[in-house]
Each structure stands twice: as structure tokens, then as C-alpha cells.
Amino acid sequence: MIASLLGEALAAMAANRLRTFLTALGILIGVAAVVLMVAIGQGTQSRVSESIASMGSNLLIVRSGAPSHGGVRGGAGSLPTLTVMDAEAIGQLSRAALVAPMVSGSVQVVYGPNNWNTSVIGTTPDYLGIRDWRVVEGRPFSESEAMSGVRVALVGSEVARQLFGEEDPVGKSIRIQRSPFRVIGLLEEKGQSLGGHNQDDTIIVPLSMAQRQLFGTQFQGTVAMVMVQARTAAEMTPLEGNIRELLRQRHHLRTRAEDDFRITNMTEVSETASEVTGMLSILLGAIASISLFVGGIGIMNIMMVSVTERTREIGIRMAIGARRSDIMLQFLMESVIITVSGGVVGILVGIGLAMLATRLFDVWTLISATPVVLAFGVSVAVGLFFGLYPARKAARMRPIDALRYQG
Amino acid sequence: MWPATMLLPDVPPEYGSTDDICMSDILSLSGLNKEYDTDAGPVPVLRHLEVAVGEGEFVAVMGPSGSGKSTLMNILGCLDVPSSGHYLLDGRDVGGLSDDELAKVRSEVIGFVFQGFNLLSRVSLVGNVALPLVYQRMGRAERQSCATRMLERVGLKEWLDSLPPRISGGQQQRVAIARALVTEPRLILADEPTGNLDTRTGRDIMHLLQQINRDSGMTLVVVTHDHNVARYASRLIYLLDGRIHYDGPVGGFREEEVA
Numbered sequence: 067m068i069a070s071l072l073g074e075a076l077a078a079m080a081a082n083r084l085r086t087f088l089t090a091l092g093i094l095i096g097v098a099a100v101v102l103m104v105a106i107g108q109g110t111q112s113r114v115s116e117s118i119a120s121m122g123s124n125l126l127i128v129r130s131g132a133p134s135h136g137g138v139r140g141g142a143g144s145l146p147t148l149t150v151m152d153a154e155a156i157g158q159l160s161r162a163a164l165v166a167p168m169v170s171g172s173v174q175v176v177y178g179p180n181n182w183n184t185s186v187i188g189t190t191p192d193y194l195g196i197r198d199w200r201v202v203e204g205r206p207f208s209e210s211e212a213m214s215g216v217r218v219a220l221v222g223s224e225v226a227r228q229l230f231g232e233e234d235p236v237g238k239s240i241r242i243q244r245s246p247f248r249v250i251g252l253l254e255e256k257g258q259s260l261g262g263h264n265q266d267d268t269i270i271v272p273l274s275m276a277q278r279q280l281f282g283t284q285f286q287g288t289v290a291m292v293m294v295q296a297r298t299a300a301e302m303t304p305l306e307g308n309i310r311e312l313l314r315q316r317h318h319l320r321t322r323a324e325d326d327f328r329i330t331n332m333t334e335v336s337e338t339a340s341e342v343t344g345m346l347s348i349l350l351g352a353i354a355s356i357s358l359f360v361g362g363i364g365i366m367n368i369m370m371v372s373v374t375e376r377t378r379e380i381g382i383r384m385a386i387g388a389r390r391s392d393i394m395l396q397f398l399m400e401s402v403i404i405t406v407s408g409g410v411v412g413i414l415v416g417i418g419l420a421m422l423a424t425r426l427f428d429v430w431t432l433i434s435a436t437p438v439v440l441a442f443g444v445s446v447a448v449g450l451f452f453g454l455y456p457a458r459k460a461a462r463m464r465p466i467d468a469l470r471y472q473g
Numbered sequence: 474m475w476p477a478t479m480l481l482p483d484v485p486p487e488y489g490s491t492d493d494i495c496m497s498d499i500l501s502l503s504g505l506n507k508e509y510d511t512d513a514g515p516v517p518v519l520r521h522l523e524v525a526v527g528e529g530e531f532v533a534v535m536g537p538s539g540s541g542k543s544t545l546m547n548i549l550g551c552l553d554v555p556s557s558g559h560y561l562l563d564g565r566d567v568g569g570l571s572d573d574e575l576a577k578v579r580s581e582v583i584g585f586v587f588q589g590f591n592l593l594s595r596v597s598l599v600g601n602v603a604l605p606l607v608y609q610r611m612g613r614a615e616r617q618s619c620a621t622r623m624l625e626r627v628g629l630k631e632w633l634d635s636l637p638p639r640i641s642g643g644q645q646q647r648v649a650i651a652r653a654l655v656t657e658p659r660l661i662l663a664d665e666p667t668g669n670l671d672t673r674t675g676r677d678i679m680h681l682l683q684q685i686n687r688d689s690g691m692t693l694v695v696v697t698h699d700h701n702v703a704r705y706a707s708r709l710i711y712l713l714d715g716r717i718h719y720d721g722p723v724g725g726f727r728e729e730e731v732a
Contacts, residue, residue: 070607385550385552386608387577388576389576390573391573
């Protein structure tokens with residue numbers, strides 16, 4: 067029965083090829099739009115959370131500064147209040163796994179005839195652990211190297227490309243602010259940060275060297291920020307409280323005084339970001355769904371016409387024994403076939419467009435199974451929903467009226 | 474009491490006696506009325522019909538335009554229901570049946586042959602003939618073989634896969650007859666089966682119908698306004714203004730008398 071109806075439905079559609087194609091085109095465009103938009107939304111979402119994750123997991127960032135002088139408030143880091151000693155004290159907290167104090171700045175580096183402006187981070191070996199950043203060639207520097215005055219450096223892949231070209235950077239000597247540094251390791255490639263900053267365009271040097279040689283400030287031993295990794299995700303919030311308490315105590319702040327530091331919980335930032343990008347996905351999908359809806363109306367329109375045109379055929383079928391449900395099934399099947407074929411091609415077109423967008427316009431896209439399966443399901447549902455009324459109209463005809471109909 | 478099939482064709486049964494409804498009646502109408510609702514109020518189309526048709530009979534229904542013969546045909550075919558009165562088909566009162574039950578009756582008991590053939594033009598001859606079996610939920614292979622056999626029986630075995638518009642009107646009507654026969658119905662209703670055909674082809678079609686009636690004992694009711702067509706039947710019912718004007722042997726009636 068189903069197979070026979072399927073054959074007839076295909077024959078009926080083949081008899082009106084152009085019309086069937088145009089109707090399916092409406093669904094095709096709708097489904098393709100949904101697939102493309104969701105791919106863009108999800109691509110952005112995954113890209114954002116990847117960027118945040120690349121900063122390190124379970125990460126708290128403590129920044130110095132944010133003091134107020136008679137109502138004029140400085141931004142975070144505008145006053146160096148955090149010290150290496152603070153970082154060491156934080157390291158003593160039981161909930162803190164890794165702690166990395168750091169200073170950073172933009173400097174000119176020279177190797178032979180090449181020079182390049184890049185950012186230098188002065189920090190301790192734990193920094194690499196926190197950021198889950200590996201050294202792909204050479205070795206990282208040790209704790210003792212970090213604290214003593216050894217001039218060693220780890221270079222990011224972009225810096226290596228700019229300064230060394232094809233050469234192996236490990237073992238070479240470069241000049242940072244006129245001080246010679248020996249490159250002991252090449253960092254793994256990390257890609258762009260959320261802000262569009264290239265994370266590979268960086269050099270990491272031991273903290274004490276950076277403080278003394280590169281960013282000589284008037285406040286000895288101060289750092290711009292301290293990165294802290296909590297032992298577990300659940301301990302982040304309590305750790306944040308512990309650090310605040312500890313630092314207030316160490317900085318001798320009175321009960322009502324404001325903090326002279328800021329703590330950023332990167333998990334919270336990540337959650338907010340994924341909420342925002344999730345909304346973006348939904349919004350894009352919703353806008354695209356409108357075109358799917360319009361396609362569905364097209365189906366309904368054409369099916370109404372088809373039912374009217376085939377009134378006599380409906381009468382014949384009823385006269386030779388078709389039940390109302392048989393007639394209904396026949397027309398529903400036709401509309402579902404149209405939407406499903408439109409849907410399948412639409413999915414392929416949507417995926418193709420997403421790939422094209424990634425290649426040509428550098429848009430982040432991500433195609434996952436869920437929206438594709440969903441788009442297929444929705445096209446079946448559209449066929450059923452918008453085919454239902456015309457099919458009911460066909461099934462409810464009185465056989466004699468249908469037989470007498472002069473089309 | 475003899476089954477009517479055994480009496481045919483040699484001994485014609487006694488006509489006109491509608492009071493005694495015997496067990497072998499395939500259909501019987503009693504006190505049947507049909508009226509159509511119009512804006513000007515109900516218009517009666519069939520008035521108080523009393524008819525019984527025995528199994529295996531060949532009945533012609535005649536009457537001028539507007540006499541109600543098409544309406545009668547629709548009611549007999551379970552395409553329409555009477556306004557009042559009873560229509561017993563195969564012993565069952567059709568008046569109380571649901572839409573699906575009516576569809577089942579049409580599917581299993583009745584075979585239709587229309588004036589305009591009413592074949593599906595996009596479907597092959599085999600497909601057209603097999604269609605009633607689709608609605609009987611018969612399997613594909615069995616459907617095909619039944620339909621093929623029927624088409625052979627009406628002499629169209631070379632055109633199995635042709636489409637209806639590619640064959641002549643007479644051949645199309647043969648396909649329609651094959652379609653009506655394929656379910657082996659008890660009752661075949663033919664509405665002006667020769668109306669769209671030339672005289673000779675029409676004669677062939679009537680021969681075919683007559684032969685089917687004789688060979689298989691299927692009851693045959695033919696609506697026509699053509700006396701030459703009615704001549705093939707053994708019994709004539711003449712309707713006039715929704716009433717039965719004459720019910721008896723075909724030979725015993727002259728249309729001129731009506732005027």
C-alpha cells in the first residue's frame with residue numbers, strides 16, 4: 067500500500083516537474099539557510115569557548131590596581147600593587163594548584179638583520195602549565211632559571227617565523243631591548259586569542275629577568291597580574307574568596323576600603339560568552355527558520371492547487387474503494403516527499419555554503435550532526451504540517467461531488 | 474426458491490413483484506426517497522422507489538434527463554445515501570454505514586464503469602486495473618497478476634504498460650471494465666457505458682458486458698438513454714420524474730408511450 071502510494075506520488079510529482087521543483091526549492095532554501103546560519107552560530111560559539119579554554123582551565127586572574135584617589139578611579143593594573151611575594155603566598159593556599167605571576171610589555175627584538183616588535187611575558191615555569199602550553203622544540207626554563215638572572219627565552223611560532231624564517235630558533239641568540247637572550251625553546255602554536263590577538267606572536271622569559279632588564283619599574287618585585295589555577299572547577303569560587311581575603315590581609319586594607327586588586331574568574335567569563343554566542347546561534351537559526359516557514363506556505367499553496375486539480379481523480383479513487391484515510395495518506399505523502407527531497411538537498415547546499423563561507427570569508431563555521439538531523443526532521447514536519455490541511459480537504463470530498471467535478 | 478443465477482439466462486424471473494424480497498436479491502430498495510436541498514427548499518429527485526434486483530440479473534435503467542436515474546445510480550453505488558427509506562445491498566442496510574464502511578462496500582461488492590471511462594491518465598493500464606486491489610491491501614505481485622489476467626480477458630494483453638491516452642476510447646472502456654471486474658464484485662454498475670463511443674464500439678462493449686453477466690453471474694445494472702443499449706438487458710426499469718414508470722421485460726416497453 068505505502069510502496070504503491072509512494073510510486074504514484076512520485077509519478078504525480080514527475081508529471082509536474084517544474085512545479086514540484088519550485089515548491090521544493092522553497093524548502094531547500096529554507097533548510098539551507100537554517101543549516102548555514104546554525105553552522106555560523108555554532109562555529110562562533112565553539113571558536114569563542116576554544117579561545118577562552120586556550121587561556122587555561124580553572125583559571126583565576128588577579129590583576130593589580132584599581133585604586134581610587136578622591137573619586138578618580140584607575141583601571142585594573144594602573145597601580146602595581148601585586149608582588150611576587152603575593153603570588154608566593156597565593157601558592158600556599160590549599161585550593162591553588164599552579165600560580166604564575168607575570169609582567170608583560172611590547173618590545174623590539176632583533177636577530178641578525180631581522181627585527182620584530184612583539185610582546186614579552188616575564189613569568190615562572192608554571193605559566194606554561196596553567197595555559198596548557200607545550201614547548202615543541204628545546205625545553206622550558208626551570209624554576210631556578212626563572213628566579214636567577216639567566217637570559218633565556220621561549221619564542222612563539224610567529225616570532226620564530228618572523229625572526230628566523232626557516233632556521234631552527236633553538237640555541238640562537240636574540241636581542242631583546244639590547245640585552246642578549248638565548249632561545250632555549252619553541253612554543254606550540256596556539257592561534258588567535260578571543261580579542262583577535264595572535265598568541266603565537268610572543269616571547270616568554272624568566273620573571274626576574276623581565277622585571278630587572280626589560281620593564282624596570284620603580285616598584286621592585288611588583289607584577290602586573292598573577293594567574294592562578296584552582297585544583298578543581300568546584301574550588302574556583304572558594305579560591306577566589308581565599309585569595310581576596312589573603313590579599314586584603316597582606317595589603318593591610320581596612321574593612322571598608324576597596325580592593326586594590328581585581329580577580330577575574332575565567333570560568334564565569336567563559337559561561338557568559340557561551341551564553342551570548344548560544345543566543346547568537348538561536349537568533350540566526352530563528353531568522354533562517356522564517357524562510358523555512360515561507361517555504362512551508364508554498365507547499366500548502368501548491369498542494370491546495372493540486373488537490374483541486376485532481377478532484378476528479380479523488381472521486382475515481384473513492385468510487386473504486388479508497389477510504390478517506392487512503393486519500394489523505396496519498397496527499398500527505400506527496401507533500402512530505404517534496405519537503406524531504408528539498409530538505410536533503412538543502413542540507414547539502416547549506417553545508418556547502420558553510421564551507422564556502424569559511425574558505426572565502428574566513429567565517430567560523432561548525433557543522434555538527436544535531437542541526438543537520440534537526441533540519442531533516444523539520445522538513446518532514448513542515449511537509450506533514452503544511453500538507454495536512456490540503457490532504458484533509460481532499461479526503462473530505464464527497465465522492466459524487468468529486469466525480470462530477472469538471473476541471 | 475431458486476438462486477436467480479441458475480435461472481438465467483434461459484428462464485427470466487418474474488418481474489415487477491417488489492413485495493416479496495427473496496433471499497437471493499443482491500439489492501432491494503424499499504420506500505426510498507432522495508431529495509436535494511436547494512435555496513428554494515428541498516427538491517425531490519427520487520420518490521418512494523420499490524425495487525428488488527436478483528443476483529445475476531441484467532437490468533437497464535432508462536429515463537429522460539432529470540428523471541433521477543443518475544441519482545439512483547449514485548445511491549446504488551454507495552456514492553450517495555438516500556434521504557429516507559431503505560437500501561439493502563447484499564442483505565445489509567447501507568443507510569446506516571459510516572464513510573469507511575461505505576468505502577469497503579464499494580471496494581468489495583461494487584464495480585463501476587463510467588461514461589467517461591475515468592481512468593488515471595498517468596498510470597499504466599495494469600496500474601489502473603490494479604488500483605482497486607491497492608485499496609484492498611493486496612500485495613504487489615498478486616495485484617499485477619490479477620490485473621494482467623483481467624486485461625487479457627477484455628482483450629488488451631498487448632497494451633499492459635500503455636497509458637490510457639494512448640489507446641482508443643473503446644479500449645479505454647475495456648480497461649475500465651477490467652478495473653470493475655478485478656475485485657470480483659457481486660454488482661457492476663455501468664453509467665452510460667457507451668455514451669462516449671461510436672455505435673459499433675458501443676455494441677462491442679455491450680457484448681462484453683453481456684458476456685460477463687452470463688459467464689460470471691455478476692449482477693449488472695446499466696443506466697442509459699439509448700434503447701439499443703437497453704436491448705442487451707433482460708429487465709428494464711424506466712424512471713419518470715423520480716418514480717418508477719415501468720419495471721418489466723425490455724421487450725414489453727415502448728418509450729413513445731411515455732409522451
